[in-house]
Amino acid sequence: MFPRPITQLSAPIQTLYKIAVPVALFLWLLPLLGVALTSVRPASDLAQGNYFGMPSALAFENYALVFKNTPxxxxxxxxxxxxxxxxxxxxxxxxxxxxxxxxxxxxxxxxxxxxxxxxxxxxxxxxxxxxxxxxxxxxxxxxxxxxxxxxxxxxxxxxxxxxxxxxxxxxxxxxxxxxxxxxxxxxxxxxxxxxxxxxxxxxxxxxxxxxxxxxxxxxxxxxxxxxxxxxxxxxxxxxxxxxxxxxxxxxxxxxxxxxxxxxxxxxxxxxxxxxxxxxxx
Amino acid sequence: MSALWKANQRRIAPWLFLAPGLFMFMIYVIIPIFQSIWVSFYDWDGLGAARWIGTANYIELVDDDAFYTSLKNNVIWLVLYMLAVPAGLMIAIFLNQTISGMRLYKSLFFFPFVISQVVVGLMFSWFYAPNFGLFYNLLEWLTGKGTAVLADDRYVTYGIIAAGLWPQIAYVMILYLTGLNNVAPDQVEAARLDGAKGWRMLWYVILPQLRPATFIAVVVTVIGALRSFDLVSIMTNGGPYGSSRVLSFYMYEQALSEYGYRMGYGAAIAVVLFAIMMIFISGFIWKMWRDETER
Structure with a gap:
């Protein structure tokens, strides 16, 4: 197997790897996560400049609006x-x-x-x-x-x-x-x-x-x-x-x-x- | 009749099996290629009568600055898109481990490839958006000054290519993950006993075994780079001032958009793109042909 299986390496390296993978995944999917989060952000949040923080409420009405007002x-x-x-x-x-x-x-x-x-x-x-x-x-x-x-x-x-x-x-x-x-x-x-x-x-x-x-x-x-x-x-x-x-x-x-x-x-x-x-x- | 069929069944059967698929493929793919080449010698608005103008469309192309901008951008796309191959390999090596939950991690890494390029384009537009986009803010934080990537003719093409690389790297990664899964373990162990590791192991032992995966990765990356249309259309519509056009987009713009219906001129651009692509396609086909006939 290539690379060498992580289970053969020392415990701290294994732990490091187990942390690195989800962190890398988070960074990799950042554009997707951003858009997913924006899709449930109330319009008022955007107006107040809250682009990255937690949405003040989960606005599933965005989806309802999309269905209602568009084809x-x-x-x-x-x-x-x-x-x-x-x-x-x-x-x-x-x-x-x-x-x-x-x-x-x-x-x-x-x-x-x-x-x-x-x-x-x-x-x-x-x-x-x-x-x-x-x-x-x-x-x-x-x-x-x-x-x-x-x-x-x-x-x-x-x-x-x-x-x-x-x-x-x-x-x-x-x-x-x-x-x-x-x-x-x-x-x-x-x-x-x-x-x-x-x-x-x-x-x-x-x-x-x-x-x-x-x-x-x-x-x-x-x-x-x-x-x-x-x-x-x-x-x-x-x-x-x-x-x-x-x-x-x-x-x-x-x-x-x-x-x-x-x-x-x-x-x-x-x-x-x-x-x-x-x-x- | 029945005797004739019995005697020749195996000669006629393949053509009967081929007929429907071959017919459709001829009508919609093969014949249109020649029709496009033919149209490129005409002046035609798509409705009225077409007028034969010989090579005038091509002569016009030679003096068309927008054409050179598109061609230059195509070359940049092609070169930078190739980064997907080593990047995909690196991620595949990084992920080729068996810790719990790895299957899910791998699928999530692959995620961008499943999403439409239209959606990828919108995601990155949001990412780059001036004042509030994540990338804009990151730049502002790092350099003290944000840049509206998609509105700046110096960076716009690179910004779009970065968006295109995202799903492409995911694709290459999955190809290499499958390849790594099938690397012969005894050879790796033997090389390890001989003291090979790290880069030397990768270069001399692993990569030769990954050649089929590399071939497919290169093919899909080249084709993907030259086909780039969706992202340009969604993210910038060719702008600012046409600086992010590529040939596929410029062709569409000339032949079908609000700038007018110049089918002949559009076809001429398509023929140039086709000629560039044919260089690569012939190479791929030549290699596949060799593999086929050697067997």
Whole structure:
């Protein structure tokens, strides 16, 4: 193990370490703690210059105000409307593509695979004008499904990389044995491979959920009104209206951050397994 | 028909499995790349007829000061963003212990990565806010004079990059924590018996084993640096006086914002950004290709 386990060192050093970790964590999360604290600070505290001390009262009404005076609830619902279909769509498509690229040998296999990988890295701006134009001409501009369709297509790149590598690590003998038995290819996919892919599907679901929930660029390019904007774009436009009303900005920020944070804590193991795929050989 | 299918099933099947995903990816990702390159040779407001103007957009770029500011900022982003790799490694080494509650500590350290960049941008705006921001006060206390980081064209880009580094370091940290978890213990013990420790141990024994993690960390950091858009848009909107623009933001501003709909010119900026990114993408793909074909 590297570094040397702290339990092998002297007692004072161990104690020092046990103090250092929470202190470092506190400093690391300082911007977050500040905003969380501001979100429950009464407006009067800010007016009196009490920015850092304990709030004079816990003002959960900031959250109520955000919900009452702004379309925050609508924004959050819109985000779910974009995010959930994207997760389902991208994972469905990439199970299929990942299976094709992992199981079959054909001449253009690697070329198709690397096209997915490379496409996944391109800057969004090179896609912006044509994708916006396409969405407009399909009559899907400023709709949740117009945004979700693009996300499904784009996320398929990353998901294919992930699924293909995952299926490739499964024992190939399983598939060979089924073929010898004369099982049809689609039945191999459905009855043998899919049941084994549960961990990969779980990991990708949480990752894609977080990526899409947090997307800001495409939300601003493809949606314009409060009825369709996801929470990131909504928060950005609210920020323009709430000049210096930091208690409201903070409450809105915390709300927007909440779903992916909950997702992360509930599915932590899958989330990290997904992110670190390929980090070990 | 059925006989033909039986005979060729394994040849046709992969393409049937690929068809839906490949179709979507072509329509929304691959073809638009070429369309953008095509649009960059036109003068187009996004509505009316597009007019072919050849390389005029690119010629205009050469004389555009805002373009150079953006390009310069992109280089600063790229260089400083790379700090996430050693910083993430340091935190991972610091946290790679087994004391009680360590799992929770690790997840909390990772926290910033889960949060939207829009929210990160707002948090740091609050952090830097003149007069009451925590950072502003800290500076005032240290130097006797506070600085409004986001309103000062000398510091603004660095201020935004610091905000971007926060989640990026968290990401790199988790990559290295996983990597450290898989370092071969017998090699570490053997090296320890040979008297290796500290930096030498890290450099000669640990880092070579962390190479896959380092590769991914570098890839995601480079891509993240060149994709920076959200933070610039949220924290400064390119200001003050356009001094914090990066290419991705400048492209958006030209093509879609209140400054007008110059799709052709925007596309030309996007092509330049794409060309820069392609240098890195080709490198990554080349390495992955080599690993794939060696197996």
């Amino acid at each position: 925050m609830l609508q924004y959050m619902l819109n985000s779910f409307w974009v995010t959930i279909p994207t997760v389902i769509g991208a994972i469905t498509l990439s199970c299929l593509t990942g299976f094709a690229l992992a199981i079959y040998r054909f001449p253009s296999n690697l070329i198709v695979f690397f096209m997915f990988v490379a496409g996944n890295f391109v800057p969004f701006q090179i896609l912006m004008v044509p994708v916006r134009d396409l969405t407009l001409s399909l009559g899907m501009y400023n709709t949740w499904y117009g945004l979700a369709l693009f996300h499904i297509a784009f996320q398929t790149g990353f998901c294919t990389l992930f699924m293909r590598n995952f299926i490739k690590s499964l024992p190939f003998e399983l598939i060979e044995a089924a073929r010898v038995e004369g099982v049809a290819e689609w039945r191999i996919f459905w009855f043998i491979v899919i049941p084994l892919m549960r961990p990969a599907i779980a990991a990708l679901s949480v990752l894609v959920f977080t990526f899409i929930w947090n997307d800001f660029f495409w939300a601003t390019v493809l949606t314009t009104s409060a009825a369709t904007q996801p929470v990131t774009a909504g928060l950005s436009s609210l920020n323009g209206q709430w000049i210096a009303q930091w208690h409201l900005v903070s409450a809105g920020s915390i709300l927007a951050a909440l779903p992916p944070v909950l997702m992360f804590f509930l599915m932590q193991r899958h989330f990290i397994a997904g992110l670190t795929l390929g980090a070990v050989k």
